[in-house]
Amino acid sequence: MSFNENTRVKIPAILHLCRLGYDYLPLSNVIRDENTNIFTDIFEESILRINPGIEQSDVKKTYENISLALDNEDLGKAFSDMLNATSGIRLIDYENFGNNSFHVVTELTYKNGEDEFRPDITLLINGMPLAFIEVKKPNNQEGILAERDRINSRFRNKKFRKFINISQLLVFSNNMEYDHESVEPIQGAFYSSCSYNNAAFSCFREEEEFDLNTMLIPENDEIENLVLKDNNVSVIKHSAEFKTNKNPVSPTNKILTSLFSKERFAMILKYCFAYVNSETGLEKHIMRYPQFFATKEIEKTIDKGVKKGIIWHTQGSGKTALAFYNVKYLTDYFHKRGIVPKFYFIVDRIDLLKQAHREFSARGLNVHLVNSKEELQRDFKLNQAIHNQSGNREMTVVNIQKFKDDSDVLRANDYDINTQRIYFLDEVHRSYDPKGSFLANLISSDRNAIVIGLTGTPLIGKDRTSRETFGNYIHKYYYNSSIADGYTLKLIREDIETSYKMQLKDALKDIEIIKGDADRRFVYSHEKFAKPMLQYIVNDFQKSRIRFGDHSIGAMVVCDSSDQAKNSLNFLTAQTIRRIM
Numbered sequence: 001m002s003f004n005e006n007t008r009v010k011i012p013a014i015l016h017l018c019r020l021g022y023d024y025l026p027l028s029n030v031i032r033d034e035n036t037n038i039f040t041d042i043f044e045e046s047i048l049r050i051n052p053g054i055e056q057s058d059v060k061k062t063y064e065n066i067s068l069a070l071d072n073e074d075l076g077k078a079f080s081d082m083l084n085a086t087s088g089i090r091l092i093d094y095e096n097f098g099n100n101s102f103h104v105v106t107e108l109t110y111k112n113g114e115d116e117f118r119p120d121i122t123l124l125i126n127g128m129p130l131a132f133i134e135v136k137k138p139n140n141q142e143g144i145l146a147e148r149d150r151i152n153s154r155f156r157n158k159k160f161r162k163f164i165n166i167s168q169l170l171v172f173s174n175n176m177e178y179d180h181e182s183v184e185p186i187q188g189a190f191y192s193s194c195s196y197n198n199a200a201f202s203c204f205r206e207e208e209e210f211d212l213n214t215m216l217i218p219e220n221d222e223i224e225n226l227v228l229k230d231n232n233v234s235v236i237k238h239s240a241e242f243k244t245n246k247n248p249v250s251p252t253n254k255i256l257t258s259l260f261s262k263e264r265f266a267m268i269l270k271y272c273f274a275y276v277n278s279e280t281g282l283e284k285h286i287m288r289y290p291q292f293f294a295t296k297e298i299e300k301t302i303d304k305g306v307k308k309g310i311i312w313h314t315q316g317s318g319k320t321a322l323a324f325y326n327v328k329y330l331t332d333y334f335h336k337r338g339i340v341p342k343f344y345f346i347v348d349r350i351d352l353l354k355q356a357h358r359e360f361s362a363r364g365l366n367v368h369l370v371n372s373k374e375e376l377q378r379d380f381k382l383n384q385a386i387h388n389q390s391g392n393r394e395m396t397v398v399n400i401q402k403f404k405d406d407s408d409v410l411r412a413n414d415y416d417i418n419t420q421r422i423y424f425l426d427e428v429h430r431s432y433d434p435k436g437s438f439l440a441n442l443i444s445s446d447r448n449a450i451v452i453g454l455t456g457t458p459l460i461g462k463d464r465t466s467r468e469t470f471g472n473y474i475h476k477y478y479y480n481s482s483i484a485d486g487y488t489l490k491l492i493r494e495d496i497e498t499s500y501k502m503q504l505k506d507a508l509k510d511i512e513i514i515k516g517d518a519d520r521r522f523v524y525s526h527e528k529f530a531k532p533m534l535q536y537i538v539n540d541f542q543k544s545r546i547r548f549g550d551h552s553i554g555a556m557v558v559c560d561s562s563d564q565a566k567n568s569l570n571f572l573t574a575q576t577i578r579r580i581m
Contacts, residue, residue, distance in 0.1 A: 039127035044059050092125060105121070171189065202288055339420045
């Protein structure tokens with residue numbers, strides 16, 4: 001009996017997806033359009049069912065529009081807009097997600113001319129192939145790297161544009177637990193949005209507990225026999241290893257539950273993607289898991305009637321992006337309750353205002369800038385939730401630098417009582433003074449407002465006032481977690497080479513002879529010490545260059561601003577000095 005990646009990972013994964021509510025389809029008797037890989041009979045039946053009252057001609061026209069949209073060079077944005085449209089013919093029933101059709105197939109051929117690929121597993125909703133899964137057997141590092149190269153190669157192949165545009169989500173797993181010591185993700189179960197270049201694989205660490213006994217459909221012998229027979233592996237059915245591989249909490253099956261259980265898949269498809277206009281072109285981003293769970297915790301906090309709280313996510317983890325995702329999520333949350341929300345992102349420096357403007361605009365939000373208390377007063381008195389004429393979602397970015405100490409900016413009767421204001425306050429660890437300041441004025445002027453403080457630094461000691469002002473933590477994401485997930489690279493401590501250590505110690509002795517018992521700050525800035533020390537740092541930097549994905553980088557720390565870069569250089573210099581002493 002031969003066991004390989006199919007029998008060890010793929011077949012158990014298919015059976016797990018069946019237990020999550022997906023119907024297995026053998027490819028021998030399906031009807032599909034090879035240009036899009038949409039299963040047209042399932043598509044027509046599903047669209048007619050979830051859109052009562054439409055005709056077959058309407059379905060045909062909708063299908064033609066989908067096919068045209070998939071030809072765009074837009075990473076599937078036009079199709080994504082159709083997938084999530086709130087008017088017209090629905091492609092997915094989000095209000096009753098279980099009303100859709102869910103199918104799983106294996107080795108579905110994606111072909112254009114002579115070029116083709118076949119994902120291990122493809123998931124379809126209403127006949128549309130919206131996600132695919134690639135698996136490898138455990139302890140196969142070379143095979144994993146080769147598979148990742150194949151994935152990226154097909155992303156770059158223009159012949160596969162339609163297939164990439166319709167695919168929303170990719171999972172890649174070798175059915176092993178994550179390796180926290182690895183610099184790049186090559187072991188575990190990862191997820192990514194699709195790309196025209198390289199997939200940005202991310203870890204997904206589940207933070208909620210599932211009751212699998214009630215969530216999973218009981219094992220079905222008839223379905224299992226169908227899957228095994230269709231894949232020519234019936235011989236493994238009664239083996240002990242196969243029974244072990246079906247474990248619902250194996251690394252692969254865990255991520256499938258996290259991403260593709262129906263409630264989760266609905267949230268991901270509707271709220272977890274962002275199209276970002278970057279300097280290198282359009283990119284498609286997907287929520288990182290800490291942003292995902294922070295969003296769910298914000299909802300739970302509001303459900304409890306709590307109006308304030310703190311998101312502590314380490315620097316560089318995407319707090320601005322979190323605010324962006326929550327504009328759509330919370331807009332729908334409040335619309336279901338007949339409430340119109342208005343969103344504010346509050347900063348206390350002009351450079352942060354510019355940065356927020358850039359980040360929100362790149363993700364497609366209309367941005368309204370407020371840079372004076374007069375502008376803010378006019379905004380509060382305006383009886384509307386947005387300022388743009390197109391009805392697009394909007395974020396008002398407020399820079400309070402010039403009036404953060406004012407206590408009379410706003411009055412309680414300034415605001416529109418029919419609007420739910422939601423404030424995201426950036427960098428609250430800098431201690432917005434809760435007394436006699438703009439912040440106190442802001443909170444008192446609208447007691448119904450929701451205030452969410454964002455910080456990358458824990459609020460302890462002198463920051464106790466911030467905790468009192470902003471409430472308890474809503475969600476936390478620590479620095480060590482960011483390192484483990486690969487978003488922040490680990491600072492690697494190494495001994496200084498003996499020759500340089502001796503050279504620097506000699507320099508310190510020379511300075512002491514010249515200047516006597518001088519202040520250490522003077523000693524460390526003296527040319528005799530600084531020059532060999534900087535030479536060592538430069539040489540060590542060049543020798544320590546590492547490969548990370550397709551980008552060669554020489555730093556051990558990921559920085560997301562020039563200030564952080566300076567701080568990191570100062571830190572590295574300080575560490576070098578300590579290792580000499």
